[in-house]
Amino acid sequence: SQQGEEDPQALSIQEGENATMNCSYKTSINNLQWYRQNSGRGLVHLILIRSNEREKHSGRLRVTLDTSKKSSSLLITASRAADTASYFCATVNTGANSKLTFGKGITLSVRP
Amino acid sequence: GAGVSQSPRYKVAKRGQDVALRCDPISGHVSLFWYQQALGQGPEFLTYFQNEAQLDKSGLPSDRFFAERPEGSVSTLKIQRTQQEDSAVYLCASSFQGGVYNEQFFGPGTRLTVL
Numbered sequence: 001s002q003q004g005e006e007d008p009q010a011l012s013i014q015e016g017e018n019a020t021m022n023c024s025y026k027t028s029i030n031n032l033q034w035y036r037q038n039s040g041r042g043l044v045h046l047i048l049i050r051s052n053e054r055e056k057h058s059g060r061l062r063v064t065l066d067t068s069k070k071s072s073s074l075l076i077t078a079s080r081a082a083d084t085a086s087y088f089c090a091t092v093n094t095g096a097n098s099k100l101t102f103g104k105g106i107t108l109s110v111r112p
Numbered sequence: 113g114a115g116v117s118q119s120p121r122y123k124v125a126k127r128g129q130d131v132a133l134r135c136d137p138i139s140g141h142v143s144l145f146w147y148q149q150a151l152g153q154g155p156e157f158l159t160y161f162q163n164e165a166q167l168d169k170s171g172l173p174s175d176r177f178f179a180e181r182p183e184g185s186v187s188t189l190k191i192q193r194t195q196q197e198d199s200a201v202y203l204c205a206s207s208f209q210g211g212v213y214n215e216q217f218f219g220p221g222t223r224l225t226v227l
Contacts, residue, residue, distance in 0.1 A: 030212045042219040043155070043203065050213070088154050095167055098212045099145060102154030 005103060006089060012109040019076040021106045023089030024069075030092045032065055033100065034074050038085040046074075046087075079110045116219035118204050118208070124196045124225045133222045137206030144187050145216060146179055147203040155203055161187060162210045194226045220225045 007022040034046045049065045049072070049076070051058045056063050062075040076083055084109050090100040117136045125131050137144050143162050147155035148171075157171040163184040172179070176194075181187040191198055201223050205216040 042220045043205075045215045045217070048213065048215070090154075092212045097160060098143065098207070098210055098214065098216075099157045099160050099168060099171075100147075100155070100216065101157065102147075104152075104154050 001004065006087070006106045008106060009104070010107045010109075012111065013079055014111050015079060015081055017079055019079050019083070019108055021074045021076075021087055023072045023074070023103055024088070025072075025091050025101075025103075027091075028094040030094050032063075032072050033090045033092070034061075034063060034072075035090060035095070035102075036085045037088065037105070043044045043088075049111070052068070077110075079108075081110050081112045084108060084110045115204055116166055116204055116217050118202075118219040118222050119222050120222060121220060122223050123224075124227065126227055127196060128193050130190065130192045131224065133191075133202050133224070135187045135189070135206075135219060137185065137187070137204070138217055139185075141206035141217075142184075143207045143210045143214070143216075144181055145205040145207075146187070146189050147205065148173075149201040149203055149221070151200070156212075158189070158202075167199030190225075194224075196226050199224055199226045 022070045031050045033048045037043045049063050060077045065072045086105045088102050088105045090102045139211045141147045145160050146158040149155040159179045160168040161181040176192045178190045201221040203221045207214040207216045
């Protein structure tokens with residue numbers, strides 16, 4: 001079963017703008033991860049944030065985690081056409097070994 | 113080095129046929145996962161191996177689904193008597209160790225279409 005919901009389901013922005021995607025989940029987690037999927041490169045890991053962390057950066061990516069609200073956000077700054085893809089949040093739930101529980105995904109389109 | 117590879121990339125089966133999907137993980141990776149991704153959805157967990165041991169098969173949707181990893185490297189997902197609802201992309205992922213903080217590396221998937 002899917003863990004939760006990403007919001008929005010689809011996002012279209014102009015190149016150079018920032019993209020913010022949100023994810024909510026339902027259970028206690030060990031960590032939360034964001035993945036990108038496109039037809040060219042398959043599913044690729046972007047960033048992992050542990051349950052005791054609140055914010056993490058990696059290049060143009062910034063992820064936040066609020067465990068009290070069971071939510072996370074992914075910010076992509078200065079977007080590029082190559083960022084066009086589907087983005088998924090995935091959780092490793094407490095006590096559930098290391099399997100990933102994915103959301104339904106967000107489709108991001110970056111217009112040149 | 114090479115990433116995770118899967119074969120075949122595409123498979124068309126008639127309803128009732130058996131299929132076998134292969135996954136070659138990254139060399140040396142201890143953990144191997146199978147996920148099923150329906151059209152427009154996120155991947156859903158099927159099963160998990162650590163070396164040759166199948167530690168979690170809670171996601172397998174029915175007893176028609178069977179997975180093995182006999183020598184702790186290559187894995188095969190077998191689906192017997194395929195049904196139309198089995199149509200999906202089957203993703204394999206591997207990670208170096210079994211820890212919860214280890215990144216999973218995904219293969220390109222096998223797209224299964226059951227007619």
